[in-house]
Amino acid sequence: MTQDAYPIARRLRTAFVVALLILFIAVAWAAQDFRLGARLFPVYIGMAGAALCVIELLRQLITRGRQKLSDEPNTADLSVEADEQTAAGYLRALSFFGWMLGYYALTFVFGFTLATVIFVPSLLILRFRAPFLASAAIAGGLVLLIVALQYFLMLRVPRGLTHGMLPWPF
Amino acid sequence: MIDALVNGLVILMDPFRMLMLFAGVAIGITVGILPGLGGLMGMALVLPFLFGMDSYAGIAMLIGIAAAVPSADTFPSVLMGIPGSSGSQATIMDGYPLARKGQAARALSASFMASLIGGLIGAVALTALIPFARPLVLAFGSPELFMLTILGLSMVGVLSGSRPILGIIGAVAGLTLGMVGGAPVAPEYRFVFGELYLYDGFSLVILALGLFAIPEIIDLMAKGGSIAQRGPGLGGGWMEGVRDTLRNKWLVVRHSLFGVIIGAIPGMGSSIIDWLNYGYVVQTSKDRSQFGKGDIRGVIAPEAANNSREGGVLMPTLLFGVPGSSAMALFLGALLIFGIQPGPALLRDDLDLVFVIIWSLAIANVMGTVICLALSRPIARLTFVPFYFIAPVVLCIVILGAFQETRHWGDLVALLGFGLVGWLMKRIEMPRPPLLIGFILSGLAERYLWMSYNLYDWDWVYRPLVITIGALCIGLVIGGIWLKRRSAGSAATASDNDGQERLADNRAGEEAQKGAQS
Structure with a gap:
């Protein structure tokens, strides 16, 4: 090299x-x-x-x-x-930083739990063409994990602008 | 000392602590299997969840991760020919050819047995060292402790592979990042720019997650697709692999001790130990004809050394507070999170904890081996899961973990910022571990320098132990560079052998094709 x-x-x-x-x-x-x-x-x-x-x-x-x-x-x-x-390789990786920023933006508006529900299937389906059912299952599993971590380990998740307007567990 | 040895075991036998140790082993196996994710990332992932946890349980969990990764990273090396972590590169040389011959089970079981014995030898060696090291380290004052931090920092040149200057610059950048916030020896806030978030300084957890977790997630998502194509399967021969290891028992012992000794030199990365041991076993074997083509000794030697190394790297980490590896730098950070001061004070005040760590290491090695052997088939299937299914889960946990630090949006901004810096450093091949080591040692170095300066002015530099440690720094750097070149030589020779074999395979294929055409 x-x-x-x-x-x-x-x-x-x-x-x-x-x-x-x-x-x-x-x-x-x-x-x-x-x-x-x-x-x-x-x-x-x-x-x-x-x-x-x-x-x-x-x-x-x-x-x-x-x-x-x-x-x-x-x-x-x-x-x-x-x-x-290569330039394409750099752009490809940077685009995922863009996805991460999008996750942050969703979190800022909707809070972390609902943002995860929107972000994970969107990423999997739009970017990786993953099957809908698998994507939904992963998002569902993650929501369960987030709720469990909040309940058992007393973790806190970032709250969004819409906090208080959404039903449990969002 | 015997009391502390027994107390350590009793403390660890608490069900919750054993559960955490088991959880650490499970996490270690998972990150070890997934190429690109190593012990460092595994530790970084769990670090945010340790706050408020029982310190013994948290430490057992971290040791579980550190001990299990070198066993589990053998799966991708043997099955797919790609290193599960940097410490399993040499295992590919003979492990993968064995798998291609349908003897993956034999290679895996031999590797797990060698790993188990190596890990236990590492734990015993660490125990044996304590009675001799304790009186020595207790004689250290602040000048000597400052020199020990310099020793840790001087190792970054060795830790930086082929880019020592960039590595040292990274360490200095880490020291600079560590200065943000309240000064440790004066009532002054430095580089905070009026931001309340910066008054406590940057968080080690967020820095570690940003530098190591985010770049790997981004790059693995960018590569897309599954981690690897399906291989020929595991085959049979589980017991044969165990017998291979027992047949080569002296080889296992020799390379385990070699792994402990090299591992005790701070900054000696797992890949260096892996390649050195592979080179050593090739050089000292009478029959070298099968190396690179599927010689089981080429799997046993590096794997035994790789696991025993964990006992070695814990020596400078626990005894002197000098991180033996980048993962141990994070481990030191975890000790600080629990309010435990690593180094001589640990041996003086909390010998029980030292033995909890040693017992955790030994038991985690046994657990890791049993799990890897018992669950080989389902674990092997994990390596074929497309990474894009795993990445969002890991990303979500990383963000959630980072937010627990201060529960401030600044945590998420810092995570993204450090993630971008870590990714950039990875792309420009600037080593990232020195930055982390610099950050961790920053506060200690400044405090000890100030204490030495206040107590002795600049006369402290003439103290005999200070001069000895200074000479040790120079000797270790020179020795490290020499060892590194040797390991590079072994890697190059092994690559040549592998290349020649592949060339021969290609030629045989071409001839077969020609024959078929004619």
Whole structure:
């Protein structure tokens, strides 16, 4: 695998490190106003982080377009497959963040339980073409689970704008 | 110490605690079976539900997850040739060829037996270490404890695979995130921007769920389809696998001890241990002809080491408060949730709890093996369930869990934000565990640094134990890099062997086709 094999990942990596560089400089800068006890750690950490980001950016600049220096597997994480590193792969994954935002929006309006009833079958049927019965069964099972967790473990679910207008268990 | 050993068992034998241990094993088996979901995500999933729970029960549950994943992740490795978690990559090399020969049951049973023995050896090794380690760690003061946090942080370079600088940047970002909220040593709120939600700082639970659970759910949904195609089935030979393990008993013991020792080095990931053991068994075997084609020793050695490793990673975690792995970083966070200070204070004040953890590890290994053996056929079927049926359920539990943190909408916003950051880090191949380790160690590091500075000014850096731990940091980083390169060599050699075998298979297929055409 060459570094240029995944140009989107490479550009995003550079952008991410630049964003972190700005963050570290901001942390070290903002910490100047704190008391000594609260200042010591953020100043040193911010400066160290900024220095590391500069080193990483230089490394990226020097090794740009070259073969990857090492064939060592990235042992920290399971690797990402090649087809996920294309523009289509990124858009596909981002679309699911869009679905998640939709879930949040539904929760904000209807509360978590009713949002789940709407979201889960919609996702399964519209996005994955799953059978209606299976989708409804999963949504039903989830509602039961949510109600049981509220009852037995005293968990609380996010309430929506329509809270109080809907019957139990929503 | 014997009293504490017995007390630990008595405490754990409470029915509710045993039930929680069993629940942890069941969750561990489930996440172990599903590729892409590992022990870290399993722990992150249950973390929000631990609040208010009995601390022994909660800890038993987490240990149950940690102990069961290395056993259960063998299912996808053997049946489908894809790793159930990063710690079962090497098992594929011989486990999958055995399954293709119709000997999946033999490979699985051999693996479970090796895992059981390895797990028990790990627990015994951890017990044996405590009498020697206790006087040592009790001699530590705040400068030495600060150096131990540095030791934990210095391990992120090793934990970062092929991208050490990015890993260290991630750890520094974690330290920075840990500074948000009230400063631990001064009456000052930092980086809160007037937001009430930020006054208590970010939640470890939400950070862990965002970094590890959300990216996996998103990516697995984006891939679509089922986890894998149906394989040739399990076949027979359950007892043969058990006999294989017993026949290779010294191999199991050797690799279990190897797993404990390497596991005790903080930052040595399960995949490193897996590949190192596979490479070692190949190198030390007289007959190497069958490795990569279905040699049962290629399954037994890495699986024994993989389970015994859990005993090893608990050593630095419990004795020094230095997380032995990314999952143990989360475990440390859970201890803090229960108000338990890990490290020397734990050995001094709560030795019973240490033994509850060890007993949980041993019993969870037995439970995991029994469940995996008894329910192999239905468990194997789980691997063929389309992921899109599982994803909405997991997503719902993750959101519900995150909301329990402060029951504020900020929890959900933070979850989405960290999820996006975690997904981006995954895509750009920036290791995520260092960020979590940095976040967890942030408060401890700042507190110990301030105490050392206040008590000794900068003279604390000349203390003998501080210099020793500093040297240990350097030695472990260099040793870790060396071991990592060796494991990479083993992985590359194994891949070459596998590739050659597949090439030979293809050629044989082509010749057969030509013959049929002529």
